[in-house]
Amino acid sequence: MGPYITLSLSACLFLCCWGVLSQSPSYGERGSDLGIKVFQQVVLSRPQENVLLSPHGIASILGMLLPGADGVTRHQLVTALRYKKNGPYKMLKRLHKSLTSKFNQDIVTIANALFTQQGFDIHEKFVATNKANFQCEVRTLDFANTDGASASINSWVKNHTKGMIPRLIEPQMLDPAFTRLVVLNSIYFKGLWKSRFQLENTKMRNFHLADGTISKVPMMSQLNVFNIGQAVTPQGLKFKVVELPYHSNISMLIALPLEEDMSLSAIIPHVSTAAVQGWVRLLTQRKVRLLLPRFSAEAEVDLKDSLSALGITDMFSMGKADFKHISTEPLHVSKALQKAKIEVTEDGTKAAAATTAILLARSSPPWVTVDRPFLFIVRHNPTGTILFMGQMNKP
16 A cells, blocks of 8 residues: 545535536636536435535645646546646636635635645645645644644644534544645635525524425525526426625525426536526526525535546546656545535524615515525636535425
């Protein structure tokens, strides 16, 4: 058994008519599409569970590995991410800057780190590329002390997710003899609704679970003007799309089947950034009373099987992985893990006081009630980057 990389992501949320994307999708959209495909793989095995994932987090950590890869390993990464062969680093640096701009009224914090084994000979160009383009921290640990190393990594994750992900790595995930590098990406988002839900309007109401049973959940309520539309799957099945904007240039999109007997599995396989862009084009402003569950969920996803199914296989193989631009020592990825959490409340979405518009309707407005399983997507609108997406079966 040779040395290896432990690949980890911690994504935290505190809280797709299919359109045609422009001929030149942004790098945010290209990476997000790979993450969406991973999400589609995961929900196949968890059709009635809550699933939460950060497509951008997956693309980020693979992008961090890319400058260290060569040969078939690099080709598989570039092909899956749809990046140009000469390297996407300038564009990725610009994307990172746009997402985390201090001018955003909502908080998006993206942190990246390389934890290396003491004495491990890591190529300086690989480190420099990640520092320049991903603002990546580099720290040294003694992986022979698995308890101490995992505690240090978990402390970093907890700090950069504002306490929402207190533990990501278990000591047994680290091989005291062969672990050389742990690559980490953390995303924290805290957004306030542009128009918040009033707490006094939240009532216990019925939610129809995926298994056919009914559960009482706290249902938030708001009378306002929302962007709403109706989209259609390639099979002709209709579903409703509602956009809930945050204060800055980020929105949450809710996709809800129109028919009670229509499951999310009819929608999810067709989601892509092009589809989401198509949804947005269909939306029109309507005054409605929106009822949305207050919900929270957390999920841990082992990414190895999903990435392998999408053609990224060699980096997990001890005999085939080619990371010669990281080190002269042969390396392979032993584990790829993402952990995410979401909380959606009256104030907004957070990983851990907005103005209120009160509209008086002359006649009773239509109700839009999200009272059965739904898909949600948190999207950075200028770049089309999907920060988070989830399948909510049990609020």
